[in-house]
Amino acid sequence: MTVNFTVSRHLIRRGELARRSGCNIETIRYYEKIALLPPPARNEGGHRLYSKEDQARLRFVMRCRELGFSIDELRSLLSLVDSGAYSCGEIHGMTMNHLKDIRQKIADLRRLERTLKTIAADCADGSKPDCPIIDALQSD
C-alpha cells in the first residue's frame, strides 16, 4: 500500500490555491517572481505544491495589499517577520506610518471633494451665462 504524501500533507496546486484565496492564479506566480512568496515545493512533473504555511503567507500578502500597503512596505513587513526577530514596536511603527499616509490621502480627497462641490454648485444654480465648471477648469 502506497501513501500519497502530497495529499496526506495537504499540499495543493496553484489553481486550488487561487480558488481558496481568491487571488488571481497569475498573480500568485507574479508574487513568487518578485519574492513576496518563497518558491514552493514541486512535484515530479514540475508542478508547484503549496503547504499550509504557503497559504498563510499568501493570505498575509493579500491582506496587506487590501489594507493599502505598497509592495515595498509589504516587503519590509515580510523581512521583519521572516527575520524571526521582529519586535512588535517595529511592526507597530510601520503600521502607524502607513496610517499616516492613508490619512493624508483622505485629506487630499476631501480637499478635492470641496473644490468639485464648489465649482459644481456654481453650475447648478443656472445663473451663469457660460458653464462655470469649464471656466473654473480653465483658470489655474
Added chain:
Amino acid sequence: MTVNFTVSRHLIRRGELARRSGCNIETIRYYEKIALLPPPARNEGGHRLYSKEDQARLRFVMRCRELGFSIDELRSLLSLVDSGAYSCGEIHGMTMNHLKDIRQKIADLRRLERTLKTIAADCADGSKPDCPIIDALQSD
C-alpha cells in the same frame, strides 16, 4: 525690417510650455499622442509651437487630472467642450458623477483607517505575547 510672427503671436516651444505649466515635457508629447491635446503648429525646422489656446487646453487637462478625473472622463469632458454645443447640465452631471467616485474612495479609505487603527491599538498596549498585528494580518 522683418517681423518675427512666432514671437509677436506669442507662440512658445515645448520646453517653455513645460516650464510655464509645470507639466513634464515628455508628458506634453504623450498627451498629444493620446489626443488630449491637438497637434500644435510647427516651425520650419519641425519644432512644435504652442499658442495661447494650446496653453489653456493644457491647463484644463492638468486641472482635470489634479482633480482626479481619469483620462477617459477627461476625454468625455473634452469632447463635450470641443463639440461647442455642450450643455452646462452635461458637464455638471459628469462632475457630480466624479464627485460620487471620490466620496466612495474616501469612504473606502476611512474603513481602512479604522481597521488599521484597531489592529494597531491592540499592539500599542503591549499586553499581548505575540505581535497582534501579525496575528491580525494572518487571519482573513
Added chain:
DNA sequence: CCTTGACCCTGTAGCGCCTACAGACCTTAT
C-alpha cells in the same frame, strides 16, 4: 493501454500613465 480534458508549466506581451533615454536635428549666441 490510450485518449481525453483539465490543469499546469514557461516566457512574453499588454494594460494605464507616464518618464526617460539615445541618436539625430534645429536654433541661438559667440
Added chain:
DNA sequence: ATAAGGTCTGTAGGCGCTACAGGGTCAAGG
C-alpha cells in the same frame, strides 16, 4: 564657424498585475 542647448523621433522602462501561446502533466474513462 562652432559650441551649447533645445527639440525631434522612436523606443524602453516602471508599477502591479493580467492574459495570452505553445507546450508538458495529471486523473479519469473506455
